[in-house]
Amino acid sequence: MVLPVAFFGLFFAYPVAAIVGRGLRSDGQWQLGLLGQVLTDPDVLQVLWFTVWQAAASTACTLALALPGAYVFARFDFPGKRLLRAVVTVPFVLPTVVVGSAFLALLGRGGALEEWFGLRLDTSVWAILLAHVFINYAVVVRTVGGLWSQLDPRQEEAARVLGASRIAAWRRVTLPALAPSIGAAALIVFLFTFTSFGVIQVLGGPRYATLEVEIYRQTAALLELPTAAVLTLLQFAAVTAMLAFHARTVRKRQSMLSMLPAEQTARRPQGPGQWALLGSVLTVVVLLILTPLAVLVERSFNGPDGYGTANYRALGSVSSDATFTVAPVAAIGNSLIYAALATCIALVVGGLAAAALTTRGGGGAVGRLVRGFDSMLMLPLGTSAVTVGFGFLIALDEPPLDLRSSWMLVPLAQALVGVPFVIRTMLPVLRAVDVRLREAAAVLGASPLRAWREVDLPLVRRALIVAAGFAFAVSLGEFGATVFIARPDAPTLPVAVSRFLGRAGELNYGQAMAMSAILMLVCTGTLLALERIRTDRSGEF
Template sequence: MDVSRTEVRQAAAGAAPRRGSAVRLGLTVVPVAFFAVFFAYPVTAIVVRGLRVDGAWRIERLWQVAAGSDVRHVLWFTTWQAAASTALTLLVALPGAYVFARFAFPGKQVLRAVVTVPFVLPTVVVGSAFLALVGRGGLLDDLWGVRLDTTVWAILLAHVFFNYAVVVRTVGGLWAQLDPGQEEAARMLGASRFAAWRTVTLPALAPAVAAAALMVFLFTFTSFGVVQILGGPTFSTLEVEIYRQTSQLFDLSAAAVLTLLQFAAVGAILAVHARTVRRREGALRLVDAAGTARRPRGAGQWALLGGVLATVGVLLVLPLAVLVQRSLAVPGLGSYRALGSDAGGVFLVPPIDAIGNSLEYAAAATAIAVLVGGLAATALTRRDAGRLLRTFDALLMLPLGVSAVTVGFGFLIALDEPPLDLRTSWILVPLAQALVGVPFVVRIMLPVLRAVDVRLREAAAVLGASPWRVWREVDLPLVRRALLIAAGFAFAVSLGEFGATVFLARPDNPTLPVAVARLLGRPGAVNYGQAMALSTILMLVCAAALLVLERLRGGEGTGEF
């Protein structure tokens, strides 16, 4: 029977999507194996170790710990401060989101980078910056005798500082794509400015606002470094309490119960977050993506711009400036010079060695995160992916919400036997850091990969290209910029990872965040000055990476991280 060339082409075109689906499922093997071995296994191991003694399960211990007044107090404070931080962040940052979305003014690109710097800074550096501003001997203490350290206000302000960019990027990115003509049409029909905003703009922004709020709540719910440095012994989140029970009291059963509580809470948060993200992606397809920014007009708009600039200056720039000033307090760059000496006895090597260690670890972690995250994002490319892939997409976010302390300690007790005896291997630190970097790689690359016209892939497949060649010839040229941006963010967050690294970094190979925390934990002006100097160096490295990202982004506004 004769078969026409057209029928052959149609059969090949029909087979291409099926082959692509099989390939995408195959691509999940590496990410699934990575998360199973280096996330699920260590977390499960430490929980089982805590709840199982002499071969018997201690389920009653779970109820004893969970029902304790101390745990209820910690859980209440963790939830309360996260909700308060989220509300305060939205209140302060939403005007900034509007300004960055709708106004055009000189230095906007540089200011956008400045606004984003706090988000990629390690929480230890954020805590150090606010300690230099509101702590004993800080700027406010010197000028007016005001101290906010060991108060909840210092924690809340530091969380706003850290998460300001989340709202500006997420909400502002969508706001810039909304057609202002719709709101103007409502006003022409007689609606007031507020009524037009409430009935037209706010419903369109609601998914992005909800997504930003959930992200901020997630980050503050699992806060560790900020609370540990600024809260003192008075305040403790679940993450801080897990660290205390694990490293100070050696009560693994209590730590295991707290981990399960945090895991349940974060799972619920991520379920809501996943639904919000899907709604947001659907909304973006309906809006006009043309540029809508213009110069401010009228006294009200100029006042709004001035207010946002003042807020950025006081809330974001001032703590960083004070951090730099404190690092220069010793004449002749004394604090920086002291970094080359190990006379203080805090480490087995001079503190300056932490710079090289951090860069090496972060580079290795970035390579791992880009490989694993890139494969995962490619597998999740189709919007109509099945329930299994959608579940996998949500699970990829878990490392951002599950206790990094649990992961770090789990590495030590789980990866201690062949064939995974890695306790003495340097790769432990990059592996833990990569767990945090992978979700950022996926979230940055996935929208770009989904924007690639599927017909281009199908045409290449019909012409005989292998899946690898389709990726290299079609996808890679289109997503190269997103890949570089993802690598930059993975590098920045890996550089600042602290919760797991504090367990894994050896005294002869400290990272910058671990070195800063150890120096802050020891008395003496010399140790404090070195902590400020290392924090400044880490801040400058993160800022440089972020400026490179802004240049890679060019003029393309996006709300994705």
């Protein structure tokens, strides 16, 4: 645990505590009265209400649209299933700025929807909700569907034989087994949408702001650190409560009905009803997932002089009014290098943390320590990335950690997001390794290092590759913290996309679409590769 705890202490807890402390302290005194002032401000209450409301609405819409998809992927076998599973996962790892760009191209001014039907949704909350469903569709499909594919269907059939109707059998047999998984998926979706930043930043406009966007506005635009600190504490408390509840939900999932390999439960659709269900799910996937991605690619080729590669060619030059001091194409190389370094850091830190978490301490002090350690490692997924990024600039400004001018700040911030994905991928596989294999190697004279290299590593190699792929994809798209710490001479792709979207001009918009398409291509390639080497056949996250 030593290295992971040190890493999170230095690059997560310390920067967050520094910016919160600076905001709540004045003349050496804690200004605790600010808590009441900020939390009773009508504008803040409106932001808090909208944050909770849009997260709840996004979660409900995601469950309504994705649960049928979870059933189809779990129970049906059809051509292209593996490819389609990878495709619906692409939005989950896409940078949120790219998601915002895709829906802006589809629903915004001059977008495909306005051209086809004369309708714009970018000024309404519907664009935000649809974008959130687009991102989180795979969370439900793979979390719930992964478990659903392993439930023994004969138990429900036995209930039917005993006289239960199809609905009653599903409600009394299958639903209780799925309930913890559905609850976990709903909580994850709520957590991600509660802390939404990039989507709101691009699609929300001045009318809609979540806590994360308001923290960014108070910090970057207004320099109101006290207000930002209070909002950070509020979001941190909410996220901590959600993660604690999620940990309890995960533990409940360990007691399930009898399970079967996914291959034994999937079959070809039978009858008009099942084919109609498959068709409706495929229609939702085409409209909700593929259409925004296709429109994004189409807009990337639609330049000032018509269709062509003008937007891509413009990425190689620096305009006179450029935000960056280098050509935008340099952001591609920067992002790939930063993401590769962040992946290496995440693998080392996350791998050690996952190994530490294989300790089974039961309900005693060791068990509580392990569960607390596990929850701590998940906090970066829900804590304000804006606070972390600005905290880097505030806290890491004195030797021996004077890193404000160092390029290493970016991969360190990205690794914070990648570590939880490494842990969640590696942990189940490490726990499945039979400890007697290590003991046998030790009896035969192998050192602990050699036992790990020759016993554990071959068993977890595929999980390690999958973990690296997920860490690379999410690091590539990190935006909330990077927007503060990326230097003008070394921007990342998400930061460059955001800057171009914030500037007027058709060419700037085209370049944003072109860079978004490149990011989408890299993430899609990564996900397709992971789908070929994933460690189980259920498709579960």
